[in-house]
Amino acid sequence: MTSSPLALHGGTPAVLMPEPHFTWPPITDATRKAVTDQLDRTVSIYNRSGVVAELEDALAAYFGVRHALLTSSGTAALYSMYAAAGIGPGMEVIVPAYTFFATVTPLLHLGATPVLAECDERGNLDPADIAARITHRTRAIAVTHMWGTPAQIAQIRELADKHGLKLFEDGSHAHGATVSGRKVGSFGDAAAFSMNGPKPLSAGEGGFLLTDDSDLYHRALLHGQYNKRCRDEIPASYPLHRYAITGMGLKHRIHPLAAAVGLDQLGNLDTYLAGRDRTAAYLCERLREIPGVEPIVPAEGDHSSWYGLILRYRSEQIGGFPLDRYFAALQAEGASEADRPGSTCPLNLLPLFQEPGPLFPSLSRRFAYAPGQFPRAEAFHDSIIKLPVWHREDDQETANAYVEAFRKVSAHHTDLITTGVQHG
Numbered sequence: 001m002t003s004s005p006l007a008l009h010g011g012t013p014a015v016l017m018p019e020p021h022f023t024w025p026p027i028t029d030a031t032r033k034a035v036t037d038q039l040d041r042t043v044s045i046y047n048r049s050g051v052v053a054e055l056e057d058a059l060a061a062y063f064g065v066r067h068a069l070l071t072s073s074g075t076a077a078l079y080s081m082y083a084a085a086g087i088g089p090g091m092e093v094i095v096p097a098y099t100f101f102a103t104v105t106p107l108l109h110l111g112a113t114p115v116l117a118e119c120d121e122r123g124n125l126d127p128a129d130i131a132a133r134i135t136h137r138t139r140a141i142a143v144t145h146m147w148g149t150p151a152q153i154a155q156i157r158e159l160a161d162k163h164g165l166k167l168f169e170d171g172s173h174a175h176g177a178t179v180s181g182r183k184v185g186s187f188g189d190a191a192a193f194s195m196n197g198p199k200p201l202s203a204g205e206g207g208f209l210l211t212d213d214s215d216l217y218h219r220a221l222l223h224g225q226y227n228k229r230c231r232d233e234i235p236a237s238y239p240l241h242r243y244a245i246t247g248m249g250l251k252h253r254i255h256p257l258a259a260a261v262g263l264d265q266l267g268n269l270d271t272y273l274a275g276r277d278r279t280a281a282y283l284c285e286r287l288r289e290i291p292g293v294e295p296i297v298p299a300e301g302d303h304s305s306w307y308g309l310i311l312r313y314r315s316e317q318i319g320g321f322p323l324d325r326y327f328a329a330l331q332a333e334g335a336s337e338a339d340r341p342g343s344t345c346p347l348n349l350l351p352l353f354q355e356p357g358p359l360f361p362s363l364s365r366r367f368a369y370a371p372g373q374f375p376r377a378e379a380f381h382d383s384i385i386k387l388p389v390w391h392r393e394d395d396q397e398t399a400n401a402y403v404e405a406f407r408k409v410s411a412h413h414t415d416l417i418t419t420g421v422q423h424g
């Protein structure tokens with residue numbers, strides 16, 4: 001294959017399998033049965049019962065926390081989490097510059113100011129960039145475990161404790177990822193997770209909040225689960241019990257059919273993660289030998305959920321060759337699931353964080369981020385290629401073909417310089 005020309009130059013592509021090369025979540029007969037059984041039971045659940053209670057119990061047990069609360073989305077879980085923790089107008093929350101924007105957008109609805117901070121070499125919030133951003137208005141730190149790789153959460157927990165700040169985790173990429181054997185999502189005062197389509201634990205749509213703090217849990221119920229759940233679960237002795245009927249009037253309940261999918265998926269999560277671990281170890285070993293790309297692996301003792309395998313592009317290893325053209329050649333090789341994440345980008349590059357005023361008038365003079373302010377996060381974003389991590393042995397051939405695509409493009413990059421990209 002070494003001598004086969006690049007597909008971009010008319011050669012045979014390295015990846016010849018029919019698309020799609022990766023689908024998620026895995027839907028089995030058990031998933032189908034879980035959904036049809038739920039259809040026959042009920043499609044509306046108003047209190048903590050049935051599949052909602054079952055999944056919440058299973059999540060609390062899986063993560064080792066006291067309370068799990070299902071929501072309609074990860075965004076809703078984040079919103080309820082911040083609201084329940086008392087985040088409000090004028091407060092500052094230190095957040096990663098590099099995260100999916102929904103980690104932060106709920107803070108805007110609460111009138112809080114997001115204070116962006118830089119990333120470390122794995123793309124996660126850098127503990128070393130937090131202290132200098134703490135002011136008398138800072139109330140909390142929020143951390144995302146990007147692409148499934150745990151952040152330096154123990155160090156950040158220490159910092160939060162030292163400064164009397166709350167710590168929140170966004171585990172939406174990282175269900176089942178661990179730090180020294182302990183699951184991410186159990187380090188913060190509370191954590192929020194998405195169960196949206198491609199996430200490691202998927203319900204199609206949905207999310208959940210985790211916390212050991214019963215007061216926070218009750219307030220989260222008031223935020224987005226009014227009436228029955230609040231009346232049943234908030235003790236009558238609790239001062240806010242009298243608001244149980246209306247709560248705060250928002251409704252973030254999960255759909256029972258989504259909960260049924262989530263419960264089915266959770267039963268297989270550790271098997272899926274073990275399969276991903278095998279594939280990731282193999283891919284990293286093979287890709288590490290290829291000049292131009294460097295796999296990002298978790299710190300010693302940590303385990304990723306491998307939501308994505310992130311390759312840092314190292315143009316200096318292949319003569320300064322630009323990523324745009326490398327990526328185009330890779331796609332021509334048929335590696336259609338190789339991705340350069342677009343909307344998951346440093347938040348200072350998004351109009352909402354540069355000029356919030358037209359959508360959030362009360363925040364108009366509070367912050368105005370600009371490109372160039374987070375050089376490490378921006379360089380990270382500009383230099384990564386993301387691969388899916390297959391969990392089935394059956395996908396080994398596809399994984400091999402993807403490695404071959406990288407090997408070919410790196411080996412032939414000088415062809416791209418000398419002959420240029422041929423069109424037509």
Ligand SMILES: *Cc1c(COP(=O)(O)O)cnc(C)c1O
Binds near residue numbers: 073074075173
């Ligand atoms: C997907 C995601 C969210 C939002 O979750 P939804 O379920 O889509 O609302 C938040 N944060 C991160 C890091 C995510 O990946």
